[in-house]
Amino acid sequence: EAGNISRELSSELGSNIEIYDVDGKDLSNLSNAQAIINDDVQLNAVKGLISYKINYMDNRVVVDLSYPVLKDNITIGIVRFYKDYTEIFSYNKRFKEIINAFAVMIFIAIFIVSLVLSRHITKPVRKLINSTERISKGDFDSKIDIDSEDEIGELAGRFKIMVQRIRGQIRIIERDRDDLKEAQMHSKVFFDNVTHELKTPLTTILGYAQIIKENGFSDKNFFDKGIFCIINESKRMNKMVVQVLEISKFNSSGSKYQFKRVNFSELIVKTCDEMGIKARKYGINIRCLIQDGLAIYGDEDKLKEIIINLIDNSIKYGNVNSDVECKAYHEGNHIFVKIKDKGKGIPKECIDNLFEPFYRISKRFSREKGSVGLGLTIVKKIVERHNGTVNIKSVENIGTEVTLDFKGENND
Ligand SMILES: Nc1ncnc2c1ncn2[C@@H]1O[C@H](COP(=O)(O)OP(=O)(O)OP(=O)(O)O)[C@@H](O)[C@H]1O
Ligand SMILES: [Mg+2]
Structure with missing residues (x-):
């Protein structure tokens, strides 16, 4: 069974x-x-x-x-x-082999990915290190070309900003240094000129004084000429000292301006009148064409000084028995002042130098007229302090026109 x-x-x-x-x-x-x-x-x-x-x-x-x-x-x-169970076992064995192969593949893939990933991370870090090295050696223009959007990219971005700021600061320092050098050079040239310009009249004065001391009144003609020169040169020296002091005040910004609303029309007319006395000595007639009610916010005395200096130049360098035209008008919110003479004019190549201290086209000629060469320097400084501009146009042997452009007060 x-x-x-x-x-x-x-x-x-x-x-x-x-x-x-x-x-x-x-x-x-x-x-x-x-x-x-x-x-x-x-x-x-x-x-x-x-x-x-x-x-x-x-x-x-x-x-x-x-x-x-x-x-x-x-x-x-x-x-x-x-x-x-041979079949199931062999199937199992194959399954195990597949799993093992799969595990190896995954391991290789992970290895490759981690290798690539670490390269991806270390490459920009290396770039950043190289850039910082170049920058630390002073090459602030070297590029940091890392554009990734991860933390390294962010770090590189911040680093770029930092470098830009440093570069900006360096530029400011360099500019300030250059400005300082230029200012030092200017002040050296200025004081060299002052010394030189003061020495010339002093030599003249001393020379005449010594001869007069030795000769007494024996030579009446020489005595008169000597005294005339001593007085003239002393006046010129006095004027120079006053002007130099004024310029040095500008430079040290110690010059105090009394800004207020100024009746510019009235101020110009009055100044033209006052200058008329000197002009008449040379047969010069000042034609005053001033629009009424021109108002400006500024320092009255300094504005007057501008007009005096410019009319003084027109009288000094204008032709005898000619006209000097002084015009003032407003256009929109701007006030224009034009002072025009008929005279020897200024050579084109000299116009850019006119505002330099002690610049004179003909030293001999201007010395005779008691000139120092600081008038236009002072004019420019005062005009700029009033946020205005000066422009000079001149044709040789025809004449000169100086234009001032100011921003006016309620002239519309
Ligand atoms: N209207 C003008 N016509 C011709 N030349 C001029 C005129 N204005 C100025 N210049 C020239 O420019 C130079 C500089 O003028 P600026 O007024 O600065 O000095 P200055 O008149 O010589 O002396 P200062 O004004 O100090 O007494 C003058 O020496 C002169 O050569
Ligand atoms: Mg002058």
């Missing part, structure tokens, strides 16, 4: 089923070369335990399972089951 059950089960499950009694006798009577492989398995089954063993033979995997048959909790026999 056991043989029948065993055969039925074997054909049903497609594997070998053997039935033993507790002594290990094969009841199924099926002769199979692999019938008893391991006693331990059987022994366990006899003890009432389900026991199994995996046997590897000739590339085949056979599972040997023994199952106790119990009756009233007593083992009366064993059912032994052999199943060939």
